[in-house]
Amino acid sequence: MARTSSSRVSKTAPSAAAEYDDYEMTSTAGAAASGRETDKSVGLTAAGFQESSGPVGDLQQSLSQWGESRAFKGDVGDDDEQASEHELLLDPALPEEYDARPGAQRDGVADDELAMDKEDEEDSPYAEVRSAVRNYDEDAPCNTIRAWTIGLLLVVLGASMNTFFSLRSPSIGISPLVAQIISWPIGHGWTKVMPTRRFETFGIRWSLNPGPFNRKEHSIIVVMASVSFSVAYATDIILAQLVFYKQDFGLTFQMLLTISTQSLGYGIAGILRKFLVYPASMIWPGVLVSVTLMNAMYDRSDRPDPSILGGRMPRYKWFALVTLGAFCYYWIPGYFVKCLSVFAFATWMAPRNPVVNQLFGGSTGLSLLPLTFDWTQISGFVGSPLIPPWEAIANTMVGVIFFFITLCSIFHYTGVWYAQYLPMSDSGTYDNTGQRRHAVRADEKHHESVIVAAGGEKKTTTTTTMPRETERDGDRSEKSAPNPAASGRFGSALDLDFTARVIAATGRNANPRLAEIMPALLRHLHDFAREVELTADEWMAGIQLLNEAGQMSNDSRNETQLVCDVLGLESLVDEITSIKQGPRPSSPLQTQPPTSDARGGPKCTPKKTPTAPAPATSTPSAILGPFYRTAAPVLPANASIIHPSLLTDPCYASRLTHLTGRVLTPAGTPLANATLDVWHAAPNGQYEQQDPAQPEMHLRARLPTDPDGRFALYCLRPPPYPVPDDGPAGRLLGLLDRHPFRPAHIHFIVSCSGRRTLTTQLFDAEDPHLEDDTVFAVKEDLIAVFRPAEETDPMGARWHVDFDFVLAEAA
Numbered sequence: 001m002a003r004t005s006s007s008r009v010s011k012t013a014p015s016a017a018a019e020y021d022d023y024e025m026t027s028t029a030g031a032a033a034s035g036r037e038t039d040k041s042v043g044l045t046a047a048g049f050q051e052s053s054g055p056v057g058d059l060q061q062s063l064s065q066w067g068e069s070r071a072f073k074g075d076v077g078d079d080d081e082q083a084s085e086h087e088l089l090l091d092p093a094l095p096e097e098y099d100a101r102p103g104a105q106r107d108g109v110a111d112d113e114l115a116m117d118k119e120d121e122e123d124s125p126y127a128e129v130r131s132a133v134r135n136y137d138e139d140a141p142c143n144t145i146r147a148w149t150i151g152l153l154l155v156v157l158g159a160s161m162n163t164f165f166s167l168r169s170p171s172i173g174i175s176p177l178v179a180q181i182i183s184w185p186i187g188h189g190w191t192k193v194m195p196t197r198r199f200e201t202f203g204i205r206w207s208l209n210p211g212p213f214n215r216k217e218h219s220i221i222v223v224m225a226s227v228s229f230s231v232a233y234a235t236d237i238i239l240a241q242l243v244f245y246k247q248d249f250g251l252t253f254q255m256l257l258t259i260s261t262q263s264l265g266y267g268i269a270g271i272l273r274k275f276l277v278y279p280a281s282m283i284w285p286g287v288l289v290s291v292t293l294m295n296a297m298y299d300r301s302d303r304p305d306p307s308i309l310g311g312r313m314p315r316y317k318w319f320a321l322v323t324l325g326a327f328c329y330y331w332i333p334g335y336f337v338k339c340l341s342v343f344a345f346a347t348w349m350a351p352r353n354p355v356v357n358q359l360f361g362g363s364t365g366l367s368l369l370p371l372t373f374d375w376t377q378i379s380g381f382v383g384s385p386l387i388p389p390w391e392a393i394a395n396t397m398v399g400v401i402f403f404f405i406t407l408c409s410i411f412h413y414t415g416v417w418y419a420q421y422l423p424m425s426d427s428g429t430y431d432n433t434g435q436r437r438h439a440v441r442a443d444e445k446h447h448e449s450v451i452v453a454a455g456g457e458k459k460t461t462t463t464t465t466m467p468r469e470t471e472r473d474g475d476r477s478e479k480s481a482p483n484p485a486a487s488g489r490f491g492s493a494l495d496l497d498f499t500a501r502v503i504a505a506t507g508r509n510a511n512p513r514l515a516e517i518m519p520a521l522l523r524h525l526h527d528f529a530r531e532v533e534l535t536a537d538e539w540m541a542g543i544q545l546l547n548e549a550g551q552m553s554n555d556s557r558n559e560t561q562l563v564c565d566v567l568g569l570e571s572l573v574d575e576i577t578s579i580k581q582g583p584r585p586s587s588p589l590q591t592q593p594p595t596s597d598a599r600g601g602p603k604c605t606p607k608k609t610p611t612a613p614a615p616a617t618s619t620p621s622a623i624l625g626p627f628y629r630t631a632a633p634v635l636p637a638n639a640s641i642i643h644p645s646l647l648t649d650p651c652y653a654s655r656l657t658h659l660t661g662r663v664l665t666p667a668g669t670p671l672a673n674a675t676l677d678v679w680h681a682a683p684n685g686q687y688e689q690q691d692p693a694q695p696e697m698h699l700r701a702r703l704p705t706d707p708d709g710r711f712a713l714y715c716l717r718p719p720p721y722p723v724p725d726d727g728p729a730g731r732l733l734g735l736l737d738r739h740p741f742r743p744a745h746i747h748f749i750v751s752c753s754g755r756r757t758l759t760t761q762l763f764d765a766e767d768p769h770l771e772d773d774t775v776f777a778v779k780e781d782l783i784a785v786f787r788p789a790e791e792t793d794p795m796g797a798r799w800h801v802d803f804d805f806v807l808a809e810a811a
Helices: 013-034 046-051 055-066 081-087 097-104 111-121 127-132 145-165 176-193 215-228 234-243 250-276 285-297 315-336 345-349 354-360 375-379 390-413 416-421 496-504 512-532 536-552 559-566 569-580 728-735
Strands: 198-201 204-207 447-449 462-464 656-664 675-679 700-704 710-716 745-751 758-764 799-802
Touching: 127 285, 145 176, 145 215, 176 215, 176 285, 215 285, 234 250, 315 375, 345 354, 390 416, 496 512, 536 559, 536 728, 559 569, 559 728, 675 710, 700 710
Parallel strands: 656 799
Antiparallel strands: 198 204, 656 710, 675 700, 675 745, 745 758
16 A cells, blocks of 8 residues: 655644645656556545544554665664564565665655655565556545445355355355445445435444445455355354254354354464465465456446457446356256266266276266366366466366376275275265265264253263174173163163163074074164154154055055165165175086976976077076066967957057077076066056056966077067056155156066076166166166067067076076
């Protein structure tokens, strides 16, 4: 800020006026020499100098003498405290001639040259700062009702919106620049609307409209926004407690936590001002942007900028067009075409390839091709890249490449800390099975629970150890016994000892497998009830759902199983069963047929010579589903499972499919006399037991393989269909706001003597619901391609599918 008086102390009004005249001339000459226009509004009157007597005058005198101190000239022998404070303002980048200029006054340098030197002194040696920050001040009010009202209003709105949007990923940050832009029309509108009447309160004169809205008031508003728009870190603590730890300590705790952490931050900021703010070398690019915008707003000239369309468009018009364009464009990646936000096109080409998703995924991968057409993705994490210098961006990029990409890839693919079992990039916490771990259950072996009764009585804290393996040899450990001291004679159901008591109630002669399963089931059920604080009404609603599902279930429809399907439970059990059965055998060629068939059917005989390359594993299994029926009709090869009366129906004729394939061993040996049980839905999406118009056992059949392990039949290319909404499963999907659709599929049960029975499904590769099957049953190896059939097909089939089933050897 420029000094407004010479180094001599003003004692009288005339001398002050004379000094003002000298300053006016010298500042004008200095401005002309430096190529800047003189702003007449910054001149001070003689009366202004008279008002500066007293404490203000003393401060001006100290500031004027500060430049002449030996500390400013670098005199090492001066140990004055003021000099040591001023040394912090010096900049090693300051040119050497700046040290000599303060001494020019004592050497008899001309007044005009001295004025030019003083003006140059107060210019920054950095071109970026000189181009943005003016080295003079204007005489205008700033501590006004208008500034405080507009500032506080924007502070409340901006801080609230930033806190709200911080929960979004990526977050949308409302910067102080927004407050700077919005306050400009608000301030000028205030000037036109509010009365200019002056009031006096406790001897202080004030007005709602002290004059034109000026840059000082505007700056005060921006400063208020800059210190309050950032989200308080304490909100992260409060949200984590509420969402993850289920802790609510009340509004008083939350307010005190926020105030204390914010005060701590402001205190540290005050301590570091000497080092991070005062030195001239501490350039903050974000502040320069705000200052430059402020200068542009109060530049009354709307002359075109030569850098904008060759100088053919006024600056305000250009600013309005860019703002409008940014507003309109955001809706494209933010709402209409969200894939533009994270443009990970490599994952589109291989959506089920884990390595491709790990390397190129934008959310849970390394994003090696970080393309985006969404500005919030660019600026939502480290701010706008247009503000800091390129070396700051380069420093960030080097850190990302070395630590995030290089080291992360090395650790993940070399198995450090079992990384191959975890996502490549994820903020979640996982247990030793790769499943997400709830924060409340930080350690299942050592629970601590404090139960507060309704009357406020604090129960004793207990630690319960619950082993995963059930003790079957009779010794029910005392560690699992109830603790009467903790909850009275009978204990409390909320106490974790209650779960241990229920587990310990299992008798010694219980089924071994059941005794192994039930402790884990009880632990999870009880933890679930505690975690969600299950109410009696919610419990009865769940019981009613199970009762209703059981009442609807019969030989032709298993509604209880359908409820489990939409919860993903059957798919999970299916996958666990596949893993427990171990790797699919790749056995040598079997040359001897089995001695007997346990099911009493024909013997399943493999041929000695394989007719195809050996598959690596057996065919993956899939869920059985709720519409399986036993005793389907047995049909010969190339028979149709479609009722003859429906073959001419256009809905059926357009979907007629010739399904062929083989049943093989993992070595590629064909299996003769294997049995395939087949069923699927009709074109209306319903199975025959759902649709009274369909014949009994329609679209169901059992057929054997020939001596070469081949099978063939005519069926339909099935449609996708919704889970029935007339039962608990459909209503549950509606309550969860989930779509009900299953992708088009055909059910199979493939069995053969001496082989593991396979329950699976085939899915249409062109179905739109493969990625979001409502029962989560789709697997990559079960997707089949429906190709156009030959025109010479004897049944006139429109489609043809060929698929081989591989059966593993029975355990």
